[in-house]
Amino acid sequence: MNRKIQLLSIIFLGVSQFAFSQIKEEKLVLNKKREPEVKKIEKKKTSVETIKNYPPEEKSQNPVKYTITDVPAVSDFKTSTIQGEDVAPKFDGTAQNNYVQFGMGNYGKIxxxxxxxxxxxxxxxVGADVHLLSTSGLKNDYDWKSKQTSATIGAFLNSYGDKGKFNINAEYGLNNYNYYGIYALTPNADVDLKQKVNQFKVNGYYDFYSNEILNDVRVKSSFLKDHFDAQENQVSILANFSKHAVELGKSGINLNADLGVGLEAVKTDFEMVDKNSSNFFNTNLTPKVTFRKGESYLMLGSGFSFLNAKNSNRLMDQVKNNKTYWFPQAEFQVAAVKEFKFYGGVDGGLKLNTYADLLQENPYALSDQYLKPTETKYHFYVGLRGDIDETLKYDFSAGFGKMKDIMFFKANPLFDNNYTLNRAAYDYANTFSAIYDDGNVSDIKGSVQYFPLANLIIDGEVRFTKYNLKNYDNIYNVPLVNASIGAKYTMLDKRLLLGFKGIFASDRTTNSFSIEGIADASAPNGMIYRSLENTNDKVGGYADLNLSAEYKIHKNFSIFALGNNLLSSKYQTYKAYKVLGPQILGGVKVTF
Structure with a gap:
C-alpha cells in the first residue's frame, strides 16, 4: 500500500511540475470571482442535531470569515459572481488573514x-476588504466594446460574547460591463452597449452557543440600481427556535424540536420597455421534529408560506395574489456503519425570483423582467453517503420533483422594428428575459473526495438534471450534465501549493433570431426589420481546465500564477457571449 501511495505521489508531482512549466509558457489569465468556497459533499439541512454546546472561548477560535477568493471555476467572460468557485491555492492553517494581492495578465487584466x-x-x-478586477475584453473578436470592470468594497464586525457571537457586514458592489453578445446584426464599432449595476448589502447575524429556545437570528438587506434606472429593495429576517437533545426515556433516542420563522419583502421597479413592477411579501413557518439515535435519525416537518404578491406593467393594471402554500418535509437516515449511510426524504418550498438573483445567473438579462416565484410542490430523493477510513468521502443521490413556474431564460428579439442600427444597447437581439413553465424534474448527482496522501486532495462532482415541461419542448440555457474534477497538492515543505480544476458541461438548447429587412411602405424609409425565431438552436458544451500555483518565498511574501480555460476554447455560456480564451495571470501577495 505504501509503495502505491509513493508511486501516486511521484506521478502527481510529475504532472504538477509539467503543468507549472506550461503556465510559464502559455499566455495566462485570471477571470476572478468573489465567492465563498463550495464544499464538495453536500449535507442536507435538516433538524439533525448540530453540535453547538461548547464553551464560548472555544467557539471564538472559529469565527465567521469574510474572505476574498481568487479564481472562478468557469472562466466566464463576465466578471460577476456567476457559478463561482475558488480554485486558487490556499495554505490552510498557515495563511494569515491580512493580505494585499496584486496581479496582471493578458486581455488587459488587472x-x-x-x-x-x-x-x-x-x-x-473589525475588518475590511476590497476587490477590483478589470479586463479590456475580446478586442480581436468584436469590433464594439466588450471591456468589463467589477469592484467590491466591504467591512465587517465580529463580536464574541459569553452566550453567542454576533456579526454585521456591509458591502458595496459595482459591475460595469457591456451587452456585447451580438450575432444577428452588425452594429457600428462605437455603439453604446453599456450596462452598470450598483448594489449595496447589509447583513446581520447572531448565533447562540446553545440550542435552547432561540437558536440564531439572521437579517439581510439589499439595495440595487442599474444603468437603466431599475431599482430593487429586498429585506429578509429569519429566526430559528429550537429545543435539542431531549432524552426519551431509556431508549437512547433523543428528540430535537425546531421552528423557523421567516419574513421576506422584495420591491422591484423597471423603467423601460414594458415597465414591469412587482411587490412580494412572504412569511414562512417551518416546524419540524427529529428523532435521533447515534447517526440514524427520522425528521418530520412541514413548510408553510403565506405570500402576498402584486404585479403590474404598462400593458396591464395591478394584479394582486394572496395565497397560502403547504410543503412536505421529511428525511431519514439509516447508519449501520459510518461507511454506508442510506438516506431519503421529501421537501419543497417557495423561491422568490429577484432581479438581483437573475443578474447573478445571467448578467445579460434585460432591465425589465416579469418576476414571479417558483414553487417546488415536492421533491423526493434517496441516496447513499459515507466515509471510508477517513480516506474516501462520497455522496450519491437521485431525486424526482414537481414544480410550478420553473424560471429559465429565453433570448429576446428586436424591440424596435425600424430599419436602423442606431438603437438602444439592449435592442440587438442580445438580451434575455425570464420565462416560466410548469413541469417535472429528475436529477442524479454524486460527489467524491479522496485523500490518498496528507498533502493531496482529489475531488469530483457530477450532476444530471432533466426537465419535462408542460409548454416548452426543451428548457432553454440549462445543460443536461455538469461535472468537475479537482486536486490540490502541497510540496517543498508546504512552500509550494499547486491546484487543478476541470469543469465540464454538455450543450444546451436555446432560442435565437435571424433578422431580415423587408419592404414596408408605411415605414419612414420604406423598410422594417423582421425577427425570425429558431426555437431549437444549440449552445455547445465545453471543457474548461484551470491551473494554479503559489510559492512562498517568505512567510509574509509569495508569488502566484493562475491559468484559466487553458484548452484555448472561447466557448459560450449564452448565445453569442464568448468567454475569454486561454488566460494567465501572475502576481504577488503580501500577508501581514
Whole structure:
C-alpha cells in the first residue's frame, strides 16, 4: 500500500511540475470571482442535531470569515459572481488573514485584492476588504466594446460574547460591463452597449452557543440600481427556535424540536420597455421534529408560506395574489456503519425570483423582467453517503420533483422594428428575459473526495438534471450534465501549493433570431426589420481546465500564477457571449 501511495505521489508531482512549466509558457489569465468556497459533499439541512454546546472561548477560535477568493471555476467572460468557485491555492492553517494581492495578465487584466482585520478588546474583530478586477475584453473578436470592470468594497464586525457571537457586514458592489453578445446584426464599432449595476448589502447575524429556545437570528438587506434606472429593495429576517437533545426515556433516542420563522419583502421597479413592477411579501413557518439515535435519525416537518404578491406593467393594471402554500418535509437516515449511510426524504418550498438573483445567473438579462416565484410542490430523493477510513468521502443521490413556474431564460428579439442600427444597447437581439413553465424534474448527482496522501486532495462532482415541461419542448440555457474534477497538492515543505480544476458541461438548447429587412411602405424609409425565431438552436458544451500555483518565498511574501480555460476554447455560456480564451495571470501577495 505504501509503495502505491509513493508511486501516486511521484506521478502527481510529475504532472504538477509539467503543468507549472506550461503556465510559464502559455499566455495566462485570471477571470476572478468573489465567492465563498463550495464544499464538495453536500449535507442536507435538516433538524439533525448540530453540535453547538461548547464553551464560548472555544467557539471564538472559529469565527465567521469574510474572505476574498481568487479564481472562478468557469472562466466566464463576465466578471460577476456567476457559478463561482475558488480554485486558487490556499495554505490552510498557515495563511494569515491580512493580505494585499496584486496581479496582471493578458486581455488587459488587472487584479487588486486586499483584506485587513484586527481584534480589539472585549473580543471585537473589525475588518475590511476590497476587490477590483478589470479586463479590456475580446478586442480581436468584436469590433464594439466588450471591456468589463467589477469592484467590491466591504467591512465587517465580529463580536464574541459569553452566550453567542454576533456579526454585521456591509458591502458595496459595482459591475460595469457591456451587452456585447451580438450575432444577428452588425452594429457600428462605437455603439453604446453599456450596462452598470450598483448594489449595496447589509447583513446581520447572531448565533447562540446553545440550542435552547432561540437558536440564531439572521437579517439581510439589499439595495440595487442599474444603468437603466431599475431599482430593487429586498429585506429578509429569519429566526430559528429550537429545543435539542431531549432524552426519551431509556431508549437512547433523543428528540430535537425546531421552528423557523421567516419574513421576506422584495420591491422591484423597471423603467423601460414594458415597465414591469412587482411587490412580494412572504412569511414562512417551518416546524419540524427529529428523532435521533447515534447517526440514524427520522425528521418530520412541514413548510408553510403565506405570500402576498402584486404585479403590474404598462400593458396591464395591478394584479394582486394572496395565497397560502403547504410543503412536505421529511428525511431519514439509516447508519449501520459510518461507511454506508442510506438516506431519503421529501421537501419543497417557495423561491422568490429577484432581479438581483437573475443578474447573478445571467448578467445579460434585460432591465425589465416579469418576476414571479417558483414553487417546488415536492421533491423526493434517496441516496447513499459515507466515509471510508477517513480516506474516501462520497455522496450519491437521485431525486424526482414537481414544480410550478420553473424560471429559465429565453433570448429576446428586436424591440424596435425600424430599419436602423442606431438603437438602444439592449435592442440587438442580445438580451434575455425570464420565462416560466410548469413541469417535472429528475436529477442524479454524486460527489467524491479522496485523500490518498496528507498533502493531496482529489475531488469530483457530477450532476444530471432533466426537465419535462408542460409548454416548452426543451428548457432553454440549462445543460443536461455538469461535472468537475479537482486536486490540490502541497510540496517543498508546504512552500509550494499547486491546484487543478476541470469543469465540464454538455450543450444546451436555446432560442435565437435571424433578422431580415423587408419592404414596408408605411415605414419612414420604406423598410422594417423582421425577427425570425429558431426555437431549437444549440449552445455547445465545453471543457474548461484551470491551473494554479503559489510559492512562498517568505512567510509574509509569495508569488502566484493562475491559468484559466487553458484548452484555448472561447466557448459560450449564452448565445453569442464568448468567454475569454486561454488566460494567465501572475502576481504577488503580501500577508501581514
Amino acid at each position: 487584479l487588486l485584492d486586499g483584506n485587513i482585520s484586527k481584534t480589539l478588546e472585549n473580543k471585537f474583530e
